[in-house]
Amino acid sequence: MTINRKHFKTRFERLPAWVCSACQTGTLQMVHDTLNILETGPSKTAHSLDGWDVEWIEERFCALLKCSDCSDLASISGSREHDLHQYMDMLGEFASDITNSLKPHSIQPPPLVFPIPNKAPDNLKEALLRVRTH
Numbered sequence: 001m002t003i004n005r006k007h008f009k010t011r012f013e014r015l016p017a018w019v020c021s022a023c024q025t026g027t028l029q030m031v032h033d034t035l036n037i038l039e040t041g042p043s044k045t046a047h048s049l050d051g052w053d054v055e056w057i058e059e060r061f062c063a064l065l066k067c068s069d070c071s072d073l074a075s076i077s078g079s080r081e082h083d084l085h086q087y088m089d090m091l092g093e094f095a096s097d098i099t100n101s102l103k104p105h106s107i108q109p110p111p112l113v114f115p116i117p118n119k120a121p122d123n124l125k126e127a128l129l130r131v132r133t134h
Contacts, residue, residue, distance in 0.1 A: 010103060011101040011103045012104070013099065013101050013102075015065075015076070018065075019111055019112045020112075021112045022072035022109070023067060023070035024115065026070055028067055028074055030063050031063070031064040031066045034063045035062075035063040037060070038060055039058065040059065043056065054082050054098055058079065061080050072109075074108060075107070076106070077106050078102060079103045080101070080103070085098070116128055
């Protein structure tokens with residue numbers, strides 16, 4: 001029973017394929033055209049401040065995830081963060097890139113943290129899967 005630690009980082013440039021808790025065989029994939037990202041009001045207001053920086057932007061996101069096998073749905077929400085990377089390019093000139101990452105705050109129903117072994121007692125399986133409904 002292993003945990004895929006890459007699936008449980010705090011930030012993602014691309015969401016991982018979490019294991020579906022309904023069927024335990026499929027993976028959760030983002031449903032096309034469901035990702036919504038909006039900047040918060042205070043963040044928009046801050047654009048006019050002296051010294052404003054792209055890393056000050058605060059955004060929220062939500063989307064739907066669908067299982068590749070059983071078609072169960074999950075919702076995901078959180079914040080989007082921006083990291084400004086400044087460097088000298090190959091010509092010796094100043095350059096910068098922005099990396100955007102999603103920071104999930106909730107997934108409902110939650111994905112499995114680890115696969116449930118077939119040999120696990122039924123009461124343990126039931127307790128682990130009960131998380132889906134609470």
